[in-house]
């Protein structure tokens with residue numbers, strides 16, 4: 321990696337345990353700003369745990385302990401004075417299965433803004449429209465903003481929850497297998513969206529799909545059994561991996 325590389329999130333000697341199980345082992349990873357970084361590796365290798373380490377979501381699980389640092393713009397998010405609610409606004413997250421609230425399309429996108437105290441209807445309208453436009457959903461839903469979000473298709477629901485996350489203007493967007501529950505057309509739309517989002521956000525995506533990692537990401541990190549085996553520009557990982565383990569994984573020999 322170039323030593324001059326810019327850093328949005330720096331993971332430094334970070335380890336994580338669930339009960340007595342070491343799930344992440346001394347991870348060192350740099351996430352550059354306004355790029356898409358993909359986390360790949362076999363099931364159970366720790367991808368989601370590493371993603372959740374970036375906005376302290378693991379600590380919602382019982383009996384979880386960590387060591388080391390995750391620096392966001394140089395500040396360790398694990399220091400005791402961190403405002404965790406504010407951190408999770410700065411570092412938003414979207415999960416595998418679309419999880420809109422059983423509220424209207426509009427209220428889903430406005431939800432976090434209202435929680436933050438936004439009361440002006442005009443501002444809310446502008447921000448809801450802007451977030452829905454950014455995810456390419458505005459033309460599809462503008463006439464049904466007050467319908468229940470659960471009436472949207474699964475693909476539309478996933479773009480809606482991405483809109484809900486970006487309405488809060490996060491700096492980093494964590495996507496945990498965001499397209500795995502979607503049909504091929506919706507997957508393509510979400511992939512195109514991810515590619516566009518990096519202009520405004522730093523994106524980290526967990527995916528099982530090698531083609532997807534190759535299509536959407538600029539950098540790829542390969543994990544195996546809680547260790548970071550290697551990370552590099554996506555093109556390098558897929559054409560000249562440094563490690564035999566990476567090569568075996570991306571060519572389908574295991575995982």
Ligand SMILES: Nc1ncnc2c1ncn2[C@@H]1O[C@H](COP(=O)(O)OP(=O)(O)OP(=O)(O)O)[C@@H](O)[C@H]1O
Nearest residue numbers: 338343361362363364365366367368369370381382
């Ligand atoms: N809440 C939890 N409590 C206890 N162990 C957990 C918890 N969540 C994950 N683990 C364990 O941590 C390890 C890493 O899990 P993680 O979900 O991060 O892997 P992953 O690479 O994302 O897997 P997958 O690709 O199957 O989603 C696994 O052994 C898993 O069983």
